[in-house]
Amino acid sequence: xxxxxxxxxxxxxxxxxxxxxxxxxxxxxxxxxxxxxxxxxxxxxxxxxxxxxxxxxxxxxxxxxxxxxxxxxxxxxxxxxxxxxxxxxxxxxxxxxxxxxxxxxxxxxxxxxxxxxxxxxxxxxxxxxxxxxxxxxxxxxx
Amino acid sequence: xxxxxxxxxxxxxxxxxxxxxxxxxxxxxxxxxxxxxxxxxxxxxxxxxxxxxxxxxxxxxxxxxxxxxxxxxxxxxxxxxxxxxxxxxxxxxxxxxxxxxxxxxxxxxxxxxxxxxxxxxxxxxxxxxxxxxxxxxxxxxx
DNA sequence: ACAATACCCTAGTGTCGTGCTATGATATCC
DNA sequence: GGATATCATAGCACGACACTAGGGTATTGT
Numbered sequence: 001x002x003x004x005x006x007x008x009x010x011x012x013x014x015x016x017x018x019x020x021x022x023x024x025x026x027x028x029x030x031x032x033x034x035x036x037x038x039x040x041x042x043x044x045x046x047x048x049x050x051x052x053x054x055x056x057x058x059x060x061x062x063x064x065x066x067x068x069x070x071x072x073x074x075x076x077x078x079x080x081x082x083x084x085x086x087x088x089x090x091x092x093x094x095x096x097x098x099x100x101x102x103x104x105x106x107x108x109x110x111x112x113x114x115x116x117x118x119x120x121x122x123x124x125x126x127x128x129x130x131x132x133x134x135x136x137x138x139x140x141x142x
Numbered sequence: 143x144x145x146x147x148x149x150x151x152x153x154x155x156x157x158x159x160x161x162x163x164x165x166x167x168x169x170x171x172x173x174x175x176x177x178x179x180x181x182x183x184x185x186x187x188x189x190x191x192x193x194x195x196x197x198x199x200x201x202x203x204x205x206x207x208x209x210x211x212x213x214x215x216x217x218x219x220x221x222x223x224x225x226x227x228x229x230x231x232x233x234x235x236x237x238x239x240x241x242x243x244x245x246x247x248x249x250x251x252x253x254x255x256x257x258x259x260x261x262x263x264x265x266x267x268x269x270x271x272x273x274x275x276x277x278x279x280x281x282x283x284x
Numbered sequence: 285a286c287a288a289t290a291c292c293c294t295a296g297t298g299t300c301g302t303g304c305t306a307t308g309a310t311a312t313c314c
Numbered sequence: 315g316g317a318t319a320t321c322a323t324a325g326c327a328c329g330a331c332a333c334t335a336g337g338g339t340a341t342t343g344t
Contacts, residue, residue, distance in 0.1 A: 001145055001222070001232045001262070003255075004331065011251050027290065041333050047292075058340020061289040076254055080143070089145045106276040109153050112218055112269055113145070119261040120143065127254060136250040146302065169319065183304055189321075216325040218300020285344100300331085308337070310321070 006083040009037050010045045014079050014098040017055065018129035019136070025057070025064030045083060052082040071133060077124035087124070091114045148225040151179050152187045156221050159197065160213040160271035161278070167199070167206030187225060194224040213275055220221035228267070231258045 012035040020026050028046065032039035046065060049055045056068045067074065081087065081095075088094035093113040154177040162168050170188065174181035188207055191197045198210045209216065222227065223237075230236035235255040 001149070001226050001229055001231070003143055004231075005232075005333095006331085007143070008232050008251070010253075011254065012249075015251055025290095029290080038333065043291080044293095044333090046286045050292095057291065058341080059289095059339075062342060063290050063340080065291090084143050087143050089143070090147075090150050091144075101331085108153075108274050108281070109150070109157055111277060112153065112266075112274070113150075115265045115269075116262055119265045120258055123257045123261045124254075127257075132250050133256070135253060139250070147304095148302085167319095171319085180304065182306085185320080186304090186322095192321095199320060200312080201310075201318095201320045204313060205319050206303085207320090287337095287342105287344090289342075290317105290340085293329080293337085294335105295337105297333085298331105302328085303341105304326085304328100306323105306325080308322085308324105311319085313318080314316095 001089075003080070004084060006045055007080045009035070009042060010049060010083040011076060011079050012037065013042060013046060014067070014074070014129060015132050015136075017065060017067050018074070018133050021067055025062070025066050027061070027064040031065070032122070046097055049079070049082055052078075054078060054082060067129070070130070072128050072130035074129045075125050076127045076129070076132075077121060081126055087117055087121050089113045089120070093117050095121070143231075145222075146226060148187055149222045151184060152176070152191060152225040153218060153221050154179065155184060155188060156191070156209070156216070156271060157274050157278075159207060160216070160275050163209050163213050167204070167208050169206040173206050173207070190224055191221065194220075196220060196224060209271070212272070214270050215270035216271045217267050218269045218274075219263060222266055227261050229259055231255045231262070235259050237263070256260070263278070 013031050016031045016035055017026060028043055029039050031037075032042045046055060050057055050065070054074060055065050057063065057065050078089075086095035090113045092107070093110060095117070103111055155173050158173045158177055159168060170185055171181050173179075174184045188197060192199055192207070196210055196216060197207050199205065199207050219229075228237035232255045234249070235252060237259070
């Protein structure tokens with residue numbers, strides 16, 4: 001019952017970009033160092049986020065990455081789905097293309113996984129990057 | 143964001159045993175065939191459930207497995223935790239032995255994973271095997 | 285112009301967990 | 315005592331994961 005590190009690292013990076021939103025592009029190396037991640041690996045993750053339209057990039061010297069829209073408009077669920085694929089505790093209740101069980105008759109345990117899926121999605125979709133920034137600020141005040 | 147088949151298959155098997163609760167031991171082969179699972183593989187899963195005290199066994203001819211207590215006393219979460227380990231979307235928020243991030247300072251994304259974890263656990267712990275049996279019965283009536 | 289910076293892309297690779305299979309031993313019933 | 319069934323351990327093919335390697339391309343500052 002694990003998330004891969006992709007979602008974990010990716011969210012860290014997106015949070016970093018959210019904290020620096022509006023300050024122009026941030027270089028990959030900066031994010032990687034601040035969040036303590038392998039920069040080459042993070043490059044691949046952020047490429048997925050870029051193709052999904054969540055971040056934009058500027059090439060060349062002084063280039064870097066920045067959020068494609070405001071932190072309040074990016075939900076954690078958007079990030080996770082991009083990096084981990086559709087939320088699905090088991091394959092037959094995937095958010096996309098659920099497939100069908102090999103047994104034709106209705107599988108009662110499916111209702112469990114549907115509820116788990118909806119629970120996870122509900123949490124992830126209720127939190128935006130702006131929420132994380134606000135929480136981080138409040139934490140530092142204490 | 144996937145459960146392995148262990149939890150999936152294991153819950154199917156436990157549901158099968160719950161439906162036949164009180165009818166004496168059910169052989170592994172019977173369960174495996176009814177739930178369309180590899181019986182040798184299921185054997186390993188049910189061994190874990192036995193060691194965890196969720197099912198009991200009777201050896202020899204006419205032997206088999208049966209639930210250690212009433213279906214209403216066994217939560218889906220008990221089954222999943224036994225087969226999949228403690229619920230933890232990422233390692234640092236495991237229900238048991240959370241470890242600590244390599245970064246000493248507080249990681250804000252952790253609050254996300256904690257909420258996801260609690261969401262999953264909440265769903266799994268709110269459903270008992272008896273609930274599943276009741277739902278299965280109601281479904282068949284329609 | 286040109287070097288430095290930093291994004292962009294494709295391949296490859298070691299490690300580990302998953303999802304089994306294989307083989308044999310032990311206990312119980314008829 | 316044989317048929318049935320649980321118990322236990324070992325091994326193994328496959329794929330995903332978490333990177334690393336090594337290049338190419340765009341932009342900037344001098």
